[in-house]
Structures are given as structure tokens and as C-alpha cells.
Amino acid sequence: MEKSLKNRILDTLQESGLVEKKNLKYVLDEARRRTEGDIIKFLSDSGIVSDRDLLAVLSLESGIPSIDMSRVTLDKEVMDLVPEKLARRHCVAVLSKSGTILTLAISDPTDIYAIDDVKTITGCDVKLVLASHRDLQKAIVSFYGAEEEAISAIIGEEEEMEAGVEVVGKAEAIDETEMTRESAAAPIAKMVNLIISEAIKKRASDIHLEPQEKSLRVRYRVDGKLQPAFELPRENQNAILARLKIMSNLDITETRMPQDGRFRIKMEKKEIDFRVSVLPASYGNKIVLRLLDKESLSIGLEKLGFLPGPLADFKEALSRPFGIILVTGPTGSGKSTTLYSILTEMNVPERNIITVEDPVEYQVPGITQIAARPDIGLDFASGLRAILRQSPDVIMVGEIRDLETADIAIKASLTGHMVLSTLHTNDAVGAITRLVNMGVEPFLVASSLVLACAQRLLRKICPHCKTEEKIPEEVLKEITEKYPEAAGVEKFYTGSGCSMCNGTGYLGRLGTLETLLVDDRIRDMINKRKSEGEIREYLTSKGVRTLRENAMIKFIKGWTSLEEVLRVT
Numbered sequence: 001m002e003k004s005l006k007n008r009i010l011d012t013l014q015e016s017g018l019v020e021k022k023n024l025k026y027v028l029d030e031a032r033r034r035t036e037g038d039i040i041k042f043l044s045d046s047g048i049v050s051d052r053d054l055l056a057v058l059s060l061e062s063g064i065p066s067i068d069m070s071r072v073t074l075d076k077e078v079m080d081l082v083p084e085k086l087a088r089r090h091c092v093a094v095l096s097k098s099g100t101i102l103t104l105a106i107s108d109p110t111d112i113y114a115i116d117d118v119k120t121i122t123g124c125d126v127k128l129v130l131a132s133h134r135d136l137q138k139a140i141v142s143f144y145g146a147e148e149e150a151i152s153a154i155i156g157e158e159e160e161m162e163a164g165v166e167v168v169g170k171a172e173a174i175d176e177t178e179m180t181r182e183s184a185a186a187p188i189a190k191m192v193n194l195i196i197s198e199a200i201k202k203r204a205s206d207i208h209l210e211p212q213e214k215s216l217r218v219r220y221r222v223d224g225k226l227q228p229a230f231e232l233p234r235e236n237q238n239a240i241l242a243r244l245k246i247m248s249n250l251d252i253t254e255t256r257m258p259q260d261g262r263f264r265i266k267m268e269k270k271e272i273d274f275r276v277s278v279l280p281a282s283y284g285n286k287i288v289l290r291l292l293d294k295e296s297l298s299i300g301l302e303k304l305g306f307l308p309g310p311l312a313d314f315k316e317a318l319s320r321p322f323g324i325i326l327v328t329g330p331t332g333s334g335k336s337t338t339l340y341s342i343l344t345e346m347n348v349p350e351r352n353i354i355t356v357e358d359p360v361e362y363q364v365p366g367i368t369q370i371a372a373r374p375d376i377g378l379d380f381a382s383g384l385r386a387i388l389r390q391s392p393d394v395i396m397v398g399e400i401r402d403l404e405t406a407d408i409a410i411k412a413s414l415t416g417h418m419v420l421s422t423l424h425t426n427d428a429v430g431a432i433t434r435l436v437n438m439g440v441e442p443f444l445v446a447s448s449l450v451l452a453c454a455q456r457l458l459r460k461i462c463p464h465c466k467t468e469e470k471i472p473e474e475v476l477k478e479i480t481e482k483y484p485e486a487a488g489v490e491k492f493y494t495g496s497g498c499s500m501c502n503g504t505g506y507l508g509r510l511g512t513l514e515t516l517l518v519d520d521r522i523r524d525m526i527n528k529r530k531s532e533g534e535i536r537e538y539l540t541s542k543g544v545r546t547l548r549e550n551a552m553i554k555f556i557k558g559w560t561s562l563e564e565v566l567r568v569t
Contacts, residue, residue, distance in 0.1 A: 051132035062109040064128050069093075069105065069135035073464050074143045074499055078102075081122050084144055090114035091136050093143075100124045107133035142201065143499040188239045191232070192247075196274075196289075198229065200267055202502065205291055205332075209244070211237055211284035223459045223506050224332060241278075241285055248276040256280055260359060275361065292362055304338065305458075305510025305559075307550055313451060313515040318342065323450030324413040326400075328425040334457045334511050335422045336361050339396060342420060343367060346394055354390055356383035357398035372398065380405040388412055397421040403439040410440060413448040427547065428452045428516035429532045429539070436529070446518075446526040454514040454547055456568045458560045459506035465498035469561065479552070486556050494561040506564070512554060514547040 059066040078094045079087070081102065087093060092114055095103040102124045106114060115126055131139075195218055199207045204220035211217075216237040218230040232240065242252045248261030259278040264271060273292040278285050306314070317325050325342075327335045340362050343353060347366050358372035358380070368390070370383050380397055381404040387395055388408075399422050400406045413419040425434050431452035435445050469492045471479070480486045495505025516522070516539065525535055545553075548569040555565050 051134055055130060055132050058109060059130050062130070064109055064130050066130040067095075067105060069131045069139045072105075072139065074139060076499060079143060079499075081124075082118055083121070086117055086121065087140055088144070090117065091133060091140065092118065093131075093136060093139055094118075095129065097124070101127055103127050103129060105129050105131045105136060105139075107131060107136050138201075188236065188243050191236065192240060192243045195230070196265065197267065199289075199291065200272065202227075203508070207289040207291070209241065209287045209289075211241075211281060211286060213283055216240060222502070223504070223509050224457060225459075225504070227502065227504075237284055241287055244276065244287055244289070245278065248274075250276070250278065255285055262359075273362070275359065290361075304334075304341065305554070306513045307545075307553060309545065310453065310513040310515045310550065313517040314453070314513075316517060317451035318346075318418075320418070320450050322413055322416045322418055324410060324419045324421065324448045325450055326421055326423050326431045326452045327455055328423045328428065328431050328452065329455040330424065332457070333455050334509075335455060338455060338511065339420050339422070340364065343394070343396060351393040352391060353394040353396070354387045354392045355396040355398070356380055356387060357396070381408055384408045384412065388417075392417060394418045394420070399423070400435075400438075406435055406438050406440050407444075410435075410444050410448045413450075414444075425454070427454045428514050429535050430454075431516070432526055432535070433532055436526075442526050442529055446523040449518050449526075451518065452516045456512050456547055456551070457509045458512055458551055458554060458568055459504075459564050460508045460510055460559055461493055461561060462495040462498060462501035462505055462507035464500040464507070465496045465505060466493050466558075467496045468492070469494040471562065475562075479556070483549075483552060483556060485553055489556055491558075492555070492562065493558045494563070505561070510554065510559060512547060512551045512569070514550060515544065 055066050058064070072095065074093055075096070078097050081094050081097065082092070090111065090113070091107055093105045095105055097103075100123075102118065102122060104115070104118055104126050106128055107130070108114075109128060109130060115128070118124075119126055195207065195209075199220050202220055202222055204222050205224075206221035208219040208221070208226065209216060210219070211234075213234075215234055216232040217228070218232065219226045220229050221227075245252045245259075245261070247263045249263070250259045250261045258280065259276075261276045261278075262274060263276065264273050266272075270293070275290040275292060277288045277290075279288075280286075317323070327338055329335050343355070344364065347353060347364065349366075352368075353366075354368040354370070356370045356372055358374075360369045360371045363369065370378075370387070372379055372383055380399070380401065384395070384397060384405060385408060395409075395412060395417055397405065397409055397419065400409060409419050409421060423431050423434055425431050429452070431454075432445060432449070435449075436442055471492050495501060495507075497503040497505045501507045516535075518526075521538060522535065525538065548565070551560070551565040551569045554560050555562050
């Protein structure tokens with residue numbers, strides 16, 4: 001009698017030494033207990049057999065070709081042929097449709113129920129390809145997003161709460177022991193882990209947990225834009241927030257004052273730091289988590305998306321032995337990433353690099369980093385004075401906020417140090433005016449300033465749904481007349497929205513930079529207190545491009561959309 005496919009798979013796993021015979025009973029018993037007898041799912045989930053080896057055996061015994069799901073982009077039109085619940089329940093994905101034949105990715109070729117359900121619902125014949133269970137799950141979650149049922153299932157694990165009367169308008173009494181116990185419970189820990197893992201999968205830069213009147217709202221900031229993620233029950237709010245506070249080593253009983261903390265997690269062999277900010281709000285503490293991925297620091301200036309002109313100005317400034325370099329722009333414009341990329345490039349054993357920051361965002365080996373503590377008198381100015389007694393070569397000051405800090409930083413740059421810092425101004429020329437308005441003497445600004453630059457971040461068009469954009473004739477004429485790079489360009493692009501970019505049309509960001517490299521003429525203009533307009537006219541005559549003009553070049557090259565350029569600049 002011919003063996004079933006499942007038995008042939010088990011035999012091959014034994015013969016190849018992937019599962020020892022003595023362990024087979026354990027595998028069968030555990031599969032029955034944990035996955036209702038689904039041996040293949042159990043083998044994949046448990047890690048007893050690697051995904052690659054298991055896929056090879058399945059393909060060999062079933063005669064079905066295998067596919068790498070990480071290289072596949074799921075198409076909404078064909079995925080919509082089967083209901084989302086069915087795709088999630090059976091862990092299948094429709095890859096294509098040709099006539100009445102569907103190509104279906106599946107992890108278990110013995111799952112006849114999944115195959116029959118797809119045939120019945122679509123009325124089509126099915127051609128199978130194999131993919132690992134883990135990769136298929138990732139592709140499905142990436143396509144549909146996190147399953148709301150996953151949240152419901154986690155919440156359902158908690159014991160039912162007794163009905164009670166909610167007192168509106170009164171301050172809540174915090175029971176520290178009870179809250180600590182609740183926050184450590186498995187459902188709450190799982191919920192927090194799900195919120196964090198989903199944020200990492202979606203490439204979020206921030207996680208916002210916002211207590212509302214009847215729920216706890218969770219939103220992710222992806223490529224600079226906030227997107228709704230989950231609405232969690234209000235009864236879980238205190239336990240979730242307490243869990244995050246405990247992870248961040250914060251006082252869970254303090255609900256009236258802002259708090260700051262941090263923690264680190266390891267996910268898929270990657271370490272990610274989280275900076276945590278707690279703010280008292282109407283319905284409880286709002287928590288914002290900033291994700292800080294160290295891998296973004298080592299990418300180098302060349303890969304931040306700057307055009308050759310501004311990049312050359314930056315490198316010219318960095319080649320100087322001393323002076324001050326200022327990066328300006330609003331919060332979230334990538335100033336810290338740019339400065340850390342510079343520091344990482346300059347971080348060699350021959351240099352003593354010291355920073356004073358509020359707070360320390362990225363912890364970089366080989367660099368001495370000081371966290372400002374204004375509450376105990378350690379502000380930027382006092383920290384900078386202490387740094388100068390440590391024989392530094394390169395100094396980074398988180399931000400120049402007042403005259404005292406500006407004065408010390410400028411004098412440090414005039415005594416043989418390279419100083420990097422940030423300012424909140426709209427453009428590069430505004431940095432000069434800002435320093436003078438703070439009270440710094442113009443001759444000191446002229447002598448010390450090497451480079452001022454203004455930075456913004458533009459969202460990149462998603463390569464998976466990049467489509468041609470029709471530009472109005474008058475706009476096209478203006479672009480062609482103003483930008484020589486537009487000559488001969490026939491197509492302009494935008495993103496139509498797909499599963500890979502969560503329907504936004506954008507995937508990732510790139511920097512756009514406006515630079516002011518100080519030369520003798522600009523020094524003279526600063527000393528004579530010339531206006532911003534006059535300095536800008538001189539820069540224009542030299543061919544230096546503004547933020548808007550730099551961003552327009554990126555649009556012409558097809559990297560971003562016209563809408564994004566107009567939004568950001």
C-alpha cells in the first residue's frame with residue numbers, strides 16, 4: 001500500500017537526519033497538542049527543522065516547486081479573490097490568475113481543506129507553489145496589516161472583570177502592587193510586544209499611545225505621517241502604560257509629571273533603542289516611543305539622498321581643521337541622523353569626540369556622550385565648558401538655544417575645535433541672523449562659521465506602485481524653463497498606493513539640503529550686517545540652490561512626487 005504524502009515527508013526527514021527517529025514520537029505528540037496535529041506547522045514554528053530544509057523536503061516529496069516569498073509583491077487585485085479571513089486562517093496567498101487557474105502559495109501541501117476552500121470560493125482550479133510558513137505569515141501580515149483578531153485574542157486571555165461603577169472626573173487612585181502585577185500578566189506583555197513588533201515591521205519612527213475617553217488609541221508615524229494602528233479597550237490602558245514604564249525604568253505611581261526614559265530590545269538579530277516620553281493628559285498618561293535604529297547611523301552621507309552640489313559643500317566644510325557647522329530645520333527633519341552620520345565617519349582612534357545632548361539619542365561606541373540634566377545644573381553651556389577641559393578634537397552640541405551656549409561653542413571653534421550643532425531656523429541663511437539676534441557679535445560669527453545648512457526629509461515614491469503622473473502644461477513649462485535637468489524628461493511619477501506602502505504611495509525617505517558654505521564675501525557681508533535677502537541674492541548668483549530647488553531636482557529625477565515637494569518645502 002502506497003504511503004501518504006505526510007508519511008513520506010516524515011520518512012524523508014528521518015532519512016536525511018533532520019529529525020532523529022527517537023524524537024519522532026515527541027514531534028507527533030507535541031504537534032497533536034500544540035497545533036491540532038499539523039506536523040508541518042509545528043516543525044516550522046518550533047524550529048526543530050529549519051524553514052529552508054523543511055521547504056526542500058516538502059518540495060521533493062510533493063513535486064511542487066517552492067518560492068521565496070520575500071521576493072514576491074502581492075497584488076491586491078488577485079489577493080481580493082479570496083477573503084482575508086480565509087487567507088489568514090489557512091496561511092495562503094494568491095499570487096496570480098491566468099484564465100480559470102489560480103497560482104496559490106501554501107506552506108502545507110497536505111492541507112486539502114485550504115485548497116478545497118479556495119477552489120469553492122473562487123470557482124477556479126488551483127496550481128500550487130510552496131513557501132515557508134514563516135515567510136507566508138510575514139507576507140500576509142505585511143499585505144493586510146496586523147490582525148485586529150490578534151488583539152482580541154490577547155485581550156480574551158484575561159480574566160473577566162467584575163462589573164463596577166465608573167466615577168467620571170475624579171483622579172484615579174493608583175495601586176502600585178496591583179498595577180505591577182497586571183502589567184506583567186501574559187496578555188498585557190503580548191499586547192505590548194505586538195504593538196512594538198508591528199511598529200518595526202511598518203518602519204515606524206514613533207509609536208503614539210493616546211488615552212481617549214473610551215479607548216487607548218495607538219498610532220504609528222511612518223515616513224513622517226501618523227497612521228492609525230489599534231484601538232485598545234480602556235480597561236487595559238493602565239496595565240499597558242505601566243508595562244511600558246517598567247520597561248523604561250520609570251516610576252509607575254507618578255501620573256502628574258512628565259517623565260523620560262529608554263529601553264532596548266532585540267528583534268531578528270537587530271538591536272533597537274526606544275526613547276520614551278510620558279506626558280500627563282486628560283484621560284491618563286500619553287506615551288510616545290521614538291524608535292532609534294543604530295544601523296541608520298553607519299550608512300554615510302552619500303546614502304542620505306543629498307545631491308552632488310550640497311554634498312560637496314558638506315565635505316569641504318568637514319575637511320577644515322576647525323570651525324562650526326550648523327544643521328538647521330524643524331523637529332523630525334533628520335538633523336540628528338545627519339550629525340550622527342558625520343560623527344560615525346569621523347570616529348577614528350586618533351580623534352577625541354565628545355557630545356552633550358538632551359537626551360542622548362543614539363549610543364555610539366568610541367564616542368563620549370553626555371546627557372544634559374538642566375534640573376541639576378548640567379545644561380548645554382556647563383556641559384560644553386566641562387568638555388573643553390577634556391582635550392576634545394570634535395564636539396557636538398545637541399542644540400544652540402541661548403547666547404551662553406552659542407558664545408562658548410563659537411569660541412571653542414576658534415580655538416582649534418570642530419564643533420557640530422543644530423539650530424531651529426527655516427533656511428541656511430537664517431542661521432546667521434539667529435546667532436546675531438541671540439547677541440553673538442557678527443565678527444565672531446564671520447570668523448567661526450564654516451557651513452550652515454537647512455535640511456528636510458522627502459518621502460520617496462514606492463517602487464512597487466510607481467506610476468506616471470500627468471503634469472499641467474503651465475507647470476511643465478515653468479519647470480522646463482527653470483531647470484535644465486528637466487530638458488528631455490518626458491515622464492514624471494507619483495505613487496498610486498499598494499500593500500507594500502500601506503496605500504500611501506511612498507516608501508522610505510531621503511534628505512534634501514540647502515547649504516551656505518562661508519567664503520570671504522559672505523564673511524564681509526556678515527561683518528557689515530547685510531540682510532538675509534542680500535546674502536541670498538549672492539548665493540543665487542553663485543548658483544547655490546534653495547531647499548525648494550533641490551527638492552524639485554529630486555522630483556525631476558523621479559525620486560519623489562511634486563505634491564511631496566510642495567508639502568515639505
